[in-house]
Amino acid sequence: MPMTTLRQIKHRGYLATKRVRQLRGMIANAASPSARSTRARVRDRLAIPDLGSAHTRRRVGSVWAISVVKNEIDILPRTLEHFLTQGVSGIVVADNGSTDGTFQYLTGLAARDERVFVARDIEPAHLQGPKMDALARAAARAGADWIVPFDADEFWYGVEGTLVEALRSTSTPIVSGQVFNAFPKDVGVLDGEWRIDPLPARLPKVAFRWMRGAVIHHGNHAVDRLGDCSDGLRILHFPWRSRSQFLRKIRQGSAALDAAFGARSQLGGDHWRDLAALDDDALSVLWDDLIAGHAPEEMEWRPQGPLVPIDPWGKRTWPEIAAAFRAGEGGGSAT
Numbered sequence: 001m002p003m004t005t006l007r008q009i010k011h012r013g014y015l016a017t018k019r020v021r022q023l024r025g026m027i028a029n030a031a032s033p034s035a036r037s038t039r040a041r042v043r044d045r046l047a048i049p050d051l052g053s054a055h056t057r058r059r060v061g062s063v064w065a066i067s068v069v070k071n072e073i074d075i076l077p078r079t080l081e082h083f084l085t086q087g088v089s090g091i092v093v094a095d096n097g098s099t100d101g102t103f104q105y106l107t108g109l110a111a112r113d114e115r116v117f118v119a120r121d122i123e124p125a126h127l128q129g130p131k132m133d134a135l136a137r138a139a140a141r142a143g144a145d146w147i148v149p150f151d152a153d154e155f156w157y158g159v160e161g162t163l164v165e166a167l168r169s170t171s172t173p174i175v176s177g178q179v180f181n182a183f184p185k186d187v188g189v190l191d192g193e194w195r196i197d198p199l200p201a202r203l204p205k206v207a208f209r210w211m212r213g214a215v216i217h218h219g220n221h222a223v224d225r226l227g228d229c230s231d232g233l234r235i236l237h238f239p240w241r242s243r244s245q246f247l248r249k250i251r252q253g254s255a256a257l258d259a260a261f262g263a264r265s266q267l268g269g270d271h272w273r274d275l276a277a278l279d280d281d282a283l284s285v286l287w288d289d290l291i292a293g294h295a296p297e298e299m300e301w302r303p304q305g306p307l308v309p310i311d312p313w314g315k316r317t318w319p320e321i322a323a324a325f326r327a328g329e330g331g332g333s334a335t
Helices: 003-031 033-045 076-085 102-112 128-141 163-169 243-261 270-276 280-291 318-326
Strands: 063-069 090-095 116-121 146-149 154-158 174-184 194-196 205-209 229-237 308-310
Touching: 033 128, 063 128, 063 163, 076 090, 076 102, 076 154, 090 102, 090 128, 102 116, 128 146, 146 163, 154 163, 154 318, 163 229, 174 280, 205 229, 229 318, 243 270, 243 280, 308 318
Parallel strands: 063 090, 063 146, 090 116, 174 229
Antiparallel strands: 146 205, 154 229, 174 194, 174 205, 194 308
């Protein structure tokens, strides 16, 4: 038998095995008593507004972004403005009890832009996957074709063109995006230059074409749904922005994980738990090290390579970001 034919048979076998694994994940989630209990817990504490679902069918090419946020007023306005300029059809954001003005900002934006919808989430536990699943189902009922599960500090782009253009042109139902971390140059100041790590973070994120029964993984790093995945997106991530935000996010994130899985659980979020075990003085030292361009391995979001100074604001496509690297701003290659 020709070698090409053997390779084709082997590849078809790989794809069949992959689809079985995906299907098993979807079935397990649907059948699991604990998953059903968690979905009910989330449903009872998540109030999603009417997204116009009464007479709407799926609109091919319609891209909806979904998120759960808490106390992100410093970055969220820029993030949502970016998604709107990327051409999304809708954004559904669930506010999880913010106390810094985030909820008031969201309701004001929703009043001004009909593409923005605000949900209320009163479940303190960090049940991110089930919460995102609920938002995705609501967006799908409103006509969403593509779902983009994002965090408040993430700016999504297509490798070429905008986010929406990239998703509409892909041939696969799942599209992954490499994540590039940005670190502040002027502490507490968003405007101007940031220092961007040209090496992608360990875990990518995914967007996907809606399919009934799809299950979004914790952290939005993967999704259980049938179909292949291609690499077609890039994400600029702003995890740490000031000392106070650094301390608050660690304490807030660890508490939400404990509420979801228990203080002794090892189910995800190890970097939150490791950092939260430190007192404020130790965390402040860690912050100073981070700003100096180095941090211990316990930190999930830390500088890996030589940081490149780039002004990222107002850049609508990833090639504009990558051009700054190619222009010799540090010698990186975030492509």
